[in-house]
Amino acid sequence: MMTRMGNAQSGNVLFYILIAVVLLAALSFAVSHSGRGNIQQVSAERARLQAAELLEYANDMAAGVGQLRLRGVAVTALCFDHARWGGADYTHGACGDVRNRIFDPEGAGLFWKNVPAEALDSTATPDALWHIYGDNEVQDIGTTAGDASGADLLLVADALTLSVCQSLNGLLGVTDVSDAPPVDTSYGTGFYVGGFGYSATIGDEDALLAGKTAACFQKTANPPKYVFYKVLQAR
Secondary structure (H helix, E strand, C coil): CHHHHHHHHHHHHHHHHHHHHHHHHHHHHHHHHHHHHHHHHHHHHHHHHHHHHHHHHHHHHHHHHHHHHHCCCCHHHCECCCHHHCCCCCCCHHHHCHHHECCCCCCCCCCCCCCCHHHECHHHCCCCCCEEEEEEEECCCCCCCCCHHHCEEEEEEEEECHHHHHHHHHHHCCCCCCCCCCEECCCCCCECCCCCCCCEEECCCCCCCCCCCEEEEEECCCCCEEEEEEEEECC
16 A cells, blocks of 8 residues: 555656646747747847938938028039048049038038948958948939939948848838848949949849838849948939
């Protein structure tokens, strides 16, 4: 009798131990997956905040250009020269008049800024600089002519992370934040110095970019990278 009761009690103890092990394993699984979910949510939120910061500065730059244009400054007189570029890439004749200068208190009075480091893909060796180009046109923005007469004035930040690029497009309504960015083979990188040229049409390969004054796309030509542009002056 005592032996059978002892066996029964031992069996019950083993049963409860097995239940405890199963519950502990289930709890560990839930906690670990919850942690991953939280990390993903934090990463997505950081990407959205970085995208919002990029958009804010791009809109400020567009507003600065608009302000000078309303004062009667010609497009060809707009000057983006600043000592922080590290060179004379944006210097041209009209820069002698401070009223034409985007970054001068007598002009548009904008603050010069770098692209936020967290928004950049470190594997793409980014230079962390905004760029102002005058040799690209955007499909269905202003005149699409395939030559310098249709080139738009663009502000560009390149070598962004995929998540920031997706967040930009989500905020701009170009694509859903979970969708792959639109693609384009390449774009021109001619610094704007008071005149326009022509190297590429952005949006002639992917309809999602056509008619968009701001968007982020994947440049597929070597080296591939994610590129954000904002039209500062449509032509």
